[in-house]
Amino acid sequence: MSDLESITITCADGVHLHGHFAPASGGAPGLPVLLSPATGVKQHFYLRFVSWLAAQGHDVLVFDYRGIGLSRHGHLKHNKATLAEWGQLDQVAALDWLLQRTGRDQVLMLGHSAGGQMIGLLPNHRRVARLVGVSASTGWFRGMRLSFRLKARLGLRCLVPLGTLVKGYGPTSAVGLGEDLPAGVARQWGQWCAAGGYATNAIRGKPEQDFHAEVRTPITVLYAEDDDIATPPTVADLLRTFPSTQKQAMRVKPASHGLKAIGHIDWFRASHQALWPMIASSLRGQG
Template sequence: MSRADTPADLAEPVALTCADGVTLRGHFLARSGGNTGEGGGLPVLIAPATGVRQHFYLRFAAWLATRGHDVLVFDYRGVGQSLHGPLKDCQATLAEWGQQDQVAALDWLLARTGQPQVLMLGHSAGAQMLGLLPNHHRVARLVGISASTGWFGGMRPAFRVAARMVLCGLVPLGIRLKGYGTCSAVGLGENLPAQVALQWGQWCSAGGYATNAVQQGAANDFHAAVRTPITVLHASDDNIATDKTVADLLRTLPAAPHSVRRVHPAELGYKAIGHIDWFRGSHKALWPLMAQALRAPG
């Protein structure tokens, strides 16, 4: 990458069509270096966190491409470039982000690269929905960054009270007033479609996250069938992905072998990492940890 180039300049804009006809927008970065040993050569699907646009990940995606991976990142329906029309008119649900959007993104990347499987790097919600994907077996490894269920009961008490008040109080109030989740006003990233925002609060209240989407539809529930190896990386100062909420996620995928690494900011010379900072240019020392987890054997 030259100094004049930006990650967006190097990325190819692409359109992904879901089974229900919804079009998503993403960016594809062809691998530009690195080796193909120990997991190199397999493409990487970056699945964003709730309320985070794809462009947040492009710098990391460009870096990953120089390490030998084709990379796809995309916006979920109702977010960023995948929002079509006024947000208040968007009928997207959180369940559809897994059952439709991640499925389509995975199929597109498999078709584009001709590979039998991909590596999936999910940030927060991006790693919570594998049990909703009928094509989950095409994921060779899932690396979850700040990945957990966000279960209120597993959070530290003070943060639990604040999170519940925001997701179950202020956000529903914003929906009644505006017709959509006014998440940006309360520090929760991008504004969201109403049903996405409501389900977010409901699933965090119940625990088990995406299992709440399939309680009435066993035919669409693949949680027990997933055998994809999972690695979770989370920071010790993350108020959302705590030891308890990470464990709550992993219990939903009982047959999947897993490992967890809790990273202390001081280990890498940082004062803080939290839930989001893993992908910031200021925290590049974390990027080799994520690449190493993607290339882990087995």
């Protein structure tokens, strides 16, 4: 992965994000790709995939949201970030950075879970030619299988909020929900999953910040049959928030790709490279 360049992105409010850029290194040339991570997942998790995708002909940018990984500055309890800011500021700035760096008019967005759920918050959404959301859904509790719904609600609506009061940040790692989060991010995550509609909860009563109905970017969601979070109801709940665009959802069976399991996270692991061509094809509108 020596082809990766460490870069800095400056957001509109002056916050600096850190990421990695991989220039296209082979394959048929394609549009640049912005890879937006899942909640609580560091960019380093995606670097092998980033190098692979660059070898397929794409310039690729991956980054950490404010308060996560290399974009975490100081003690987490002092970080005031919100989940809405990950879309309204961080994704916006990352998209602009990639457009400027590559000189292209549009890019492709590859969003893992939350990374593929917030395009309705981006004023520059028209610069996204296609969105592929991997494991993307609203995470709506009522759309989950009952056993997992109870666990998710207990974690995000009880244990994490209590831990936040004690520690000053969201101790999500203690309940198996990725990296610890800024308190504001953890709080909104639980609220949005409880309400359904995900990012639409951030802009209620703020029509000037709501771009969901304006989005014309074609959207493809890939989700696994064994995913406890992205289920048929939660994926449908996400897609309904974009009424004006072409959209499709593809439910993937692990066995069809020689895998025992995929779940919510494993798509980008080296052990699951059998899935990577499908992701690349979807980005190019061939899925």
